[in-house]
Amino acid sequence: MTYPTLEQKMQALKVVPASDYERQCVDAIPAGDYEIAVQRTADILDEGYEVFMRSSRSSMGVAGDSIVAMFTAAGDLVNASAGTYLHAVIPPIVIKYILARHAENPGINDGDIWYTNDALYGGIHNPDQVAMMPVFFDGELVAWTAALSHTTETGAIEPGGMPLSATSRFEEGMNLPPMRVGQNFSINDDVLEMFAAFGIRAEANVTVDMRARATTADRVRVRLLEMFEREGKEFVTGLFRRMLDDAEAGARARISSWADGTFRCVNFSDAAGLTQGLLRNCQMELTKKGDHLTIDFTGTSPETPSSYNAHPQAVVGHLANYIYEYVFHDLPISSATFAPIDFIFPENSMLSPDARAATSNAVMAASGAMSAIANCISRARFGSTDWRQVTASQGNGGNASVLAGVSQWGAFFADMIAYPINTEGQGAHATSDGMDAYGFPWCAFGRAPDVESMENEFPMLIPMSSHWRDSGGAGKYRGGVGTAQLWVTHHAPYVFAMAIADNSIVQTPQPLFGGYSQPTVPGVVLNGINVTEALATAESGTLTLEALLAGEFGGTPTSSTYGSAIHPVNGGDSIIIGLSTGGTGYGDPLDREIDSIDQDLVKQLVSPESAVHLYGAVLDRNGRVDRDATIGRRAEIVAERLARGVPYDEFEAAWSERKPDDSILGLFGHWPDGAVVTPLMRP
Amino acid sequence: MTKLHVAEYLDIDVEAERWHCHDCDRDLGPARENYKRGLLVAERDPSEVHPKVIEGEYTFSPNGDWVRLLEFYCPGCGRQVETEYLPAGHPLTRDTDIDIDSIKARIAAGEARINEEGKLEVTL
Ligand SMILES: [Zn+2]
Numbered sequence: 001m002t003y004p005t006l007e008q009k010m011q012a013l014k015v016v017p018a019s020d021y022e023r024q025c026v027d028a029i030p031a032g033d034y035e036i037a038v039q040r041t042a043d044i045l046d047e048g049y050e051v052f053m054r055s056s057r058s059s060m061g062v063a064g065d066s067i068v069a070m071f072t073a074a075g076d077l078v079n080a081s082a083g084t085y086l087h088a089v090i091p092p093i094v095i096k097y098i099l100a101r102h103a104e105n106p107g108i109n110d111g112d113i114w115y116t117n118d119a120l121y122g123g124i125h126n127p128d129q130v131a132m133m134p135v136f137f138d139g140e141l142v143a144w145t146a147a148l149s150h151t152t153e154t155g156a157i158e159p160g161g162m163p164l165s166a167t168s169r170f171e172e173g174m175n176l177p178p179m180r181v182g183q184n185f186s187i188n189d190d191v192l193e194m195f196a197a198f199g200i201r202a203e204a205n206v207t208v209d210m211r212a213r214a215t216t217a218d219r220v221r222v223r224l225l226e227m228f229e230r231e232g233k234e235f236v237t238g239l240f241r242r243m244l245d246d247a248e249a250g251a252r253a254r255i256s257s258w259a260d261g262t263f264r265c266v267n268f269s270d271a272a273g274l275t276q277g278l279l280r281n282c283q284m285e286l287t288k289k290g291d292h293l294t295i296d297f298t299g300t301s302p303e304t305p306s307s308y309n310a311h312p313q314a315v316v317g318h319l320a321n322y323i324y325e326y327v328f329h330d331l332p333i334s335s336a337t338f339a340p341i342d343f344i345f346p347e348n349s350m351l352s353p354d355a356r357a358a359t360s361n362a363v364m365a366a367s368g369a370m371s372a373i374a375n376c377i378s379r380a381r382f383g384s385t386d387w388r389q390v391t392a393s394q395g396n397g398g399n400a401s402v403l404a405g406v407s408q409w410g411a412f413f414a415d416m417i418a419y420p421i422n423t424e425g426q427g428a429h430a431t432s433d434g435m436d437a438y439g440f441p442w443c444a445f446g447r448a449p450d451v452e453s454m455e456n457e458f459p460m461l462i463p464m465s466s467h468w469r470d471s472g473g474a475g476k477y478r479g480g481v482g483t484a485q486l487w488v489t490h491h492a493p494y495v496f497a498m499a500i501a502d503n504s505i506v507q508t509p510q511p512l513f514g515g516y517s518q519p520t521v522p523g524v525v526l527n528g529i530n531v532t533e534a535l536a537t538a539e540s541g542t543l544t545l546e547a548l549l550a551g552e553f554g555g556t557p558t559s560s561t562y563g564s565a566i567h568p569v570n571g572g573d574s575i576i577i578g579l580s581t582g583g584t585g586y587g588d589p590l591d592r593e594i595d596s597i598d599q600d601l602v603k604q605l606v607s608p609e610s611a612v613h614l615y616g617a618v619l620d621r622n623g624r625v626d627r628d629a630t631i632g633r634r635a636e637i638v639a640e641r642l643a644r645g646v647p648y649d650e651f652e653a654a655w656s657e658r659k660p661d662d663s664i665l666g667l668f669g670h671w672p673d674g675a676v677v678t679p680l681m682r683p
Numbered sequence: 684m685t686k687l688h689v690a691e692y693l694d695i696d697v698e699a700e701r702w703h704c705h706d707c708d709r710d711l712g713p714a715r716e717n718y719k720r721g722l723l724v725a726e727r728d729p730s731e732v733h734p735k736v737i738e739g740e741y742t743f744s745p746n747g748d749w750v751r752l753l754e755f756y757c758p759g760c761g762r763q764v765e766t767e768y769l770p771a772g773h774p775l776t777r778d779t780d781i782d783i784d785s786i787k788a789r790i791a792a793g794e795a796r797i798n799e800e801g802k803l804e805v806t807l
Binding site: 256257258259260261262263264265266268270278289375379382383384385387430474476504505506507510511512513514515516517519520521522523524549557558559560561562586587588589590591609610613614638639641642644645646647648649651652655656657658659660661664672 | 687688689690691692695719720721722723724725726732733734736737738739740741742743744745746748749750752754755756758760761762763764765766767768769770771772773774775776777778779780781782785786798800802803804805
């Protein structure tokens with residue numbers, strides 16, 4: 001086995017130093033041509049991204065949960081079009097591995113298609129797969145292209161690519177190390193058949209997505225070659241190196257502008273796969289000094305006996321989601337922006353597990369890191385002229401549902417439905433509320449599909465998909481609300497369903513500067529409801545989450561964890577409520593503008609009870625906020641706070657004597673440091 | 684300006700090396716210490732803020748046996764400066780340590796200043 005070590009992976013994230021030839025090429029670029037050519041790279045990649053979405057079959061691919069990228073000959077990422085920034089910084093690990101290991105045998109040739117989905121070698125988790133093509137110009141390797149996306153079937157122990165019950169990588173289906181899957185611009189038929197065999201639950205999704213990656217990588221290759229032919233090798237080589245230089249300089253300047261300091265955040269979750277337990281899924285210490293960041297995960301809970309583990313580069317990918325969306329939003333998507341950032345991963349933690357670990361739910365394991373980075377960077381930059389970019393964390397729920405079975409069209413399918421995850425609420429900003437139902441924290445530009453498209457694709461009826469009232473964390477600025485949906489089996493006797501979650505008992509993100517986090521997300525099923533009758537009696541606007549929970553449409557709501565193993569859902573009488581979490585709140589709720597509370601009430605984004613209890617509102621007989629009475633009530637609440645607050649040292653002395661019940665600490669590691677207590681055995 | 688506005692409700696007086704409430708200017712202690720030591724703390728059951736919407740074990744409210752809601756108030760004005768959701772007894776997070784010496788050195792070197800908004804502004 002030659003999979004890269006942690007040190008090799010972290011080294012591969014760093015840009016290869018410029019050669020003398022590259023420096024000469026940079027110097028030779030005529031003024032003005034550089035900016036035009038940078039835009040040209042973006043246009044090529046945007047074309048690739050469009051090709052990719054139109055060629056993909058899985059919901060995630062169609063939703064745009066993907067990235068299309070170009071690299072130097074040495075494998076450094078120059079620019080990308082996204083989609084999701086999750087894959088932005090890590091493909092160089094794979095390309096550099098191929099260059100180091102396979103240049104001689106089997107060799108790297110024009111027309112090759114290379115492929116991997118194994119996180120051990122540099123990916124996120126095995127549903128995330130990448131096709132890469134070398135670009136040859138005049139017989140010389142001059143660049144690489146890649147297309148990455150999430151396919152929702154891998155042939156694992158459960159359908160949908162993110163099996164909750166997998167306990168090691170041996171239960172996760174297809175894991176391909178970097179390998180050549182095609183030659184002479186064509187995918188090998190035998191390899192395609194292997195994909196079909198692993199993807200037998202949803203053959204079309206797996207094989208079409210695989211071809212979509214290859215065709216997208218090839219489109220970018222063709223356009224890049226046109227650029228090489230028109231502008232010459234010297235110009236494009238200089239262009240790529242200068243883009244790397246500019247990206248790194250931009251990143252360093254931004255980091256430099258903040259005050260030096262150290263910033264910390266801890267985050268928790270309540271499950272690893274199907275096992276319940278308290279985890280500190282991230283303990284982050286971010287140190288900013290000069291133009292450099294060190295991000296230390298020491299103290300994060302141990303690796304888990306489930307698929308909720310993430311290999312370190314996958315964690316870095318998750319940080320990129322936040323960093324590109326909010327910090328480096330105006331810089332090229334480039335390896336070089338991460339040059340000033342170093343990482344410390346504790347061995348055998350859930351963010352740096354053993355090679356045998358299951359990691360297909362790496363995206364869940366890393367939700368704490370994604371939350372902590374928002375919190376720590378916001379604290380680091382609030383004192384700078386960047387402060388308007390400060391945000392509370394996204395909700396980072398990722399409450400995903402997988403459906404599988406035989407569709408109304410007689411086709412086998414296994415897919416993660418894109419609507420719920422793409423409608424989470426956004427974290428609140430330093431100057432405004434988070435956007436309601438803004439999207440998917442893992443994929444800033446993913447799109448929630450239309451209900452009609454989903455009903456056409458799956459044997460499901462979705463009679464309700466609306467804002468989820470009170471789901472945004474309260475604050476001076478409120479987290480955006482998420483959504484609630486109804487999913488009813490329709491045109492099929494049953495479907496198989498599973499759901500992924502770790503936020504039914506505790507929420508992972510910490511709020512910012514005195515706000516509150518979002519509510520937890522239970523799994524709610526309405527048993528004994530006659531769906532047809534219920535829908536027939538629903539007047540426009542009356543079918544709401546609150547009305548369903550109150551039993552106004554019949555049936556008995558029962559709650560459990562949102563996460564569930566694969567199980568059948570019969571047609572006709574059982575309703576699953578899909579929930580997409582809200583964003584986290586910013587600032588003291590008593591600081592919220594009174595007019596904003598009123599608007600939230602009118603739009604039914606905040607309940608009257610929350611307006612009263614969290615925001616100190618006093619409502620008049622029409623249910624509108626009484627301004628003067630509210631000002632008076634808020635003064636009373638401040639007095640209540642001062643009466644119940646205890647001096648810090650006194651509080652801490654009593655607090656530090658306490659400990660949660662041992663029954664929930666089985667996954668936590670040693671209390672309170674999180675160290676490994678019993679090493680895991682994965683025979 | 685010598686006061687840096689480092690968090691929504693916190694200033695650091697860089698010269699005097701003291702934390703202050705941004706709203707009421709209350710002195711909250713030495714800037715090289717944890718600012719939370721100058722605040723009041725209240726522990727609440729999460730359900731006081733996140734109502735239990737349905738019956739049963741999973742209710743839309745974080746479970747108070749798993750995590751507690753901690754609120755940190757300015758003793759001067761009662762502003763809710765910070766909140767944190769922590770399991771009982773979990774170490775309280777010292778979330779912000781600003782390197783005072785570095786700020787002083789950058790200002791002295793003419794590299795940066797504290798502008799009218801109270802923000803560190805790079806001048807070079
Ligand atoms: Zn104050």
